[in-house]
Amino acid sequence: MGVIYLVRHGQASFGADDYDVLADRGREQARIAGAALAARGIRPDRLVSGGLRRQRDTLAALADAAGWDLEPRVDARWDEFDHTAVLDDFLATTGRSGDFTDSKEFHRAYLEAVAAWTTGAAAAQETFAEFDARCTAALEAVAGDDTAVVVTSGGVIGLLAARLLGGDATRWAQLNTVVVNASISKVLSSGRGLTALTFNEHGHLEHDRSLVTYR
Incomplete structure (x- = not known):
């Protein structure tokens, strides 16, 4: 054991x-x-x-x-996992801007990006x-x-x-x-x-x- x-x-x-x-x-x-x-x-x-x-x-x-x-x-x-690549791919796929005004806005986008990645809707390398x-x-x-x-x-x-x-x-x-x-x-x-x-x-x-x- x-x-x-x-x-x-x-x-x-x-x-x-x-x-x-x-x-x-x-x-x-x-x-x-x-x-x-x-x-x-x-x-x-x-x-x-x-x-x-x-x-x-x-x-x-x-x-x-x-x-x-x-x-x-x-x-x-x-x-x-490469969280930067996951987020960049999500932003490119959705056409959203990566210019976040605060950490909360970044966190929301990050969670959406990860969710899309796990389902295969957005794929990084x-x-x-x-x-x-x-x-x-x-x-x-x-x-x-x-x-x-x-x-x-x-x-x-x-x-x-x-x-x-x-x-x-x-x-x-x-x-x-x-x-x-x-x-x-x-x-x-x-x-x-x-x-x-x-x-x-x-x-x-x-x-x-x-x-x-x-x-």
Whole structure:
């Protein structure tokens, strides 16, 4: 029987020219998550991350804080879907402007774009079906009789949680928006298959509400 801990990357640089860079708060979140896992007595046999910089840097900070001396493995199947491409394709298809006046307007358009993507009404370079398949394959690849810690992204974690709980794309869209940065989700691997034990744990961040972020 094994356990897989899925950790979302720390807060990235939302609104900056390069989103794929951890903000200072994101590094702090990663260190706190690592210390929290170590305090629970977790000693992983494997460390894995997606190939995105924010994922790799989160794993490095997390492992350092936890005191884990393991060589991490990078698997690009844990990468997030390209939300920029999904939104751009939606805007091009609908003829809408991408000049948003505030974050709420952007968020509404983003949710519409994701909904269209999941139904196949709007397709970016990677379809939702392809995203679904690679995330499932990534999880199956780390399933085993040992303990793995994987740093990935909110869309991936939300999708896997939805699938493990028997949900569809609509359920994923709901979970995708609530995954907290540096939160921890736990999956049990056994002879009976994969079972979701917890989703989006972030009590280790709640001592400071400014650490509970979603982007």
